[in-house]
Amino acid sequence: MDPQExxxxxxxxxxxxxxxxxxxxxxxxxxxxxxxxxxxNDWAFGFLKIGAPVAALGALAFFFYIANYSSVKTTDVVxxxxxxxxxxxxxxxxxxxxxxxxxxxxxxxxxxIAGANRPTVNxxxxxxxxxxxxxxxxxxxxxxxxxxxxxxxxxxxxTSPTQTDPRNRPVRPSxxxxxxxxxxxxxxxxxxxxxxxxxxxxxxxxxxxxxxAGDTIEALNEIKVTPSSSxxxxxxxxxxxxxxxxxxxxxKF
Amino acid sequence: MALGKVEIGNAxxxxxxxxxHKLSDHELVAATRSGDEDAFTEIMSxxxxxxxxxxxxFLNDYEEAVDLAQETFVRLYFALDRYHTEYxxxxxxxxxxxxxxxxxxxxxxxxxxxxxxxxxxxxxGEDIEFQPADTRTLQDAGFEDDELSKTISKAIxxxxxxxxxxxxxxxxxxxxxxxxxxILELGLGTTKSRISRGRGLLKEKLKEHI
Numbered sequence: 043m044d045p046q047e048x049x050x051x052x053x054x055x056x057x058x059x060x061x062x063x064x065x066x067x068x069x070x071x072x073x074x075x076x077x078x079x080x081x082x083n084d085w086a087f088g089f090l091k092i093g094a095p096v097a098a099l100g101a102l103a104f105f106f107y108i109a110n111y112s113s114v115k116t117t118d119v120v121x122x123x124x125x126x127x128x129x130x131x132x133x134x135x136x137x138x139x140x141x142x143x144x145x146x147x148x149x150x151x152x153x154x155i156a157g158a159n160r161p162t163v164n165x166x167x168x169x170x171x172x173x174x175x176x177x178x179x180x181x182x183x184x185x186x187x188x189x190x191x192x193x194x195x196x197x198x199x200x201t202s203p204t205q206t207d208p209r210n211r212p213v214r215p216s217x218x219x220x221x222x223x224x225x226x227x228x229x230x231x232x233x234x235x236x237x238x239x240x241x242x243x244x245x246x247x248x249x250x251x252x253x254x255a256g257d258t259i260e261a262l263n264e265i266k267v268t269p270s271s272s273x274x275x276x277x278x279x280x281x282x283x284x285x286x287x288x289x290x291x292x293x294k295f
Numbered sequence: 296m297a298l299g300k301v302e303i304g305n306a307x308x309x310x311x312x313x314x315x316h317k318l319s320d321h322e323l324v325a326a327t328r329s330g331d332e333d334a335f336t337e338i339m340s341x342x343x344x345x346x347x348x349x350x351x352x353f354l355n356d357y358e359e360a361v362d363l364a365q366e367t368f369v370r371l372y373f374a375l376d377r378y379h380t381e382y383x384x385x386x387x388x389x390x391x392x393x394x395x396x397x398x399x400x401x402x403x404x405x406x407x408x409x410x411x412x413x414x415x416x417x418x419x420g421e422d423i424e425f426q427p428a429d430t431r432t433l434q435d436a437g438f439e440d441d442e443l444s445k446t447i448s449k450a451i452x453x454x455x456x457x458x459x460x461x462x463x464x465x466x467x468x469x470x471x472x473x474x475x476x477x478i479l480e481l482g483l484g485t486t487k488s489r490i491s492r493g494r495g496l497l498k499e500k501l502k503e504h505i
Binding site for chain 1: 336339340343344346347348351352357360361364365366368369372373444447448451462463465466467469491494495497498501
């Protein structure tokens with residue numbers, strides 16, 4: 043930039059009229075200073091103005107915490123997940139090991155099957171130790187068969203609920219129909235989207251119901267059954283409908 | 296007014312009344328520190344007009360300039376304990392005023408982000424900047440900012456703060472280059488460079504008047 047023009051700009055700026063402060067400038071400054079100094083003397087009151095509401099809010103929050111989160115819920119259901127090798131008793135369906143043939147002379151009284159108070163069944167303890175029969179409604183397989191406590195459930199079958207829904211309620215796993223039948227003493231195989239009885243375990247509930255090899259399982263508990271069907275574990279088996287010689291036959295406990 | 300008698304030979308002479316000793320800025324600061332409120336009032340009377348003028352020319356807003364000038368002295372009052380006499384008192388007080396002016400510029404920028412500009416559009420769809428009525432009042436009715444001064448003030452306002460500050464301090468307030476550098480905490484070369492650059496920008500805007 044041309045030095046002369048530089049000086050000209052400086053001269054123009056220097057020629058600007060000057061403004062002055064108002065007449066009450068000093069008094070207003072003193073007033074502002076006094077306002078700044080005053081809160082220093084009122085620190086105690088100022089603390090109370092802030093501290094008291096904060097303390098009240100803190101006490102309220104603590105009260106809500108104590109009331110809502112520290113109480114013990116008595117409705118909690120502890121779901122025991124049991125994957126240990128120890129036998130798990132199914133409340134409804136007891137396992138019938140394939141390699142254990144129940145004694146043929148066992149006769150289970152009808153009242154047991156019917157669901158009345160069931161005495162302990164006298165069985166061969168070397169094979170099947172005593173077992174308390176649950177007092178459930180008729181049709182429960184564990185009322186007809188005394189399973190040894192050490193009998194293991196097959197893999198994948200565990201009627202003890204190990205899963206829970208979001209509300210912490212036990213959710214029972216589903217049991218395939220084939221497995222469901224097997225524990226009733228029915229060996230079945232899939233043919234043309236149907237379950238056909240291949241064999242019936244001797245002295246099993248299925249035998250007592252009258253299921254025969256060659257029967258086609260049409261329904262369990264009035265529910266149509268296919269090879270892909272499944273039932274919630276713990277469901278009591280009450281009726282079986284089979285197709286025999288072209289006719290439907292209802293078999294009950 | 297004090298009178299002194301000195302004996303010269305056998306005659307007594309009455310000396311002219313000694314002039315009142317005008318306290319320096321540092322002496323006034325020392326007196327203020329010791330609790331002399333009158334000393335602080337004297338400081339204000341010395342610097343209230345220059346500080347107000349400096350802030351007015353920098354912000355182009357008289358009410359804001361007066362408010363910040365008062366704030367400058369309030370802060371000065373509570374910061375006198377930290378003042379060191381190694382540099383001029385005027386440097387210290389101008390530095391306080393400068394910092395307040397820069398803070399005000401930043402506040403204005405934030406306010407502009409939330410301005411109502413977008414709500415006003417001409418029929419052609421162009422944005423019209425919303426300008427509220429200017430209700431500022433100057434300290435006395437006799438002061439009239441002529442059109443040239445208004446033009447110059449607006450031109451100064453368009454300068455970026457880093458050029459505006461040194462130009463106003465040097466050319467409007469008449470501070471030396473060294474003092475401007477001390478106030479802005481810049482090197483002397485940088486200060487001169489920015490002043491020259493600021494003048495160049497103003498020249499472009501004030502072509503018709505040069």
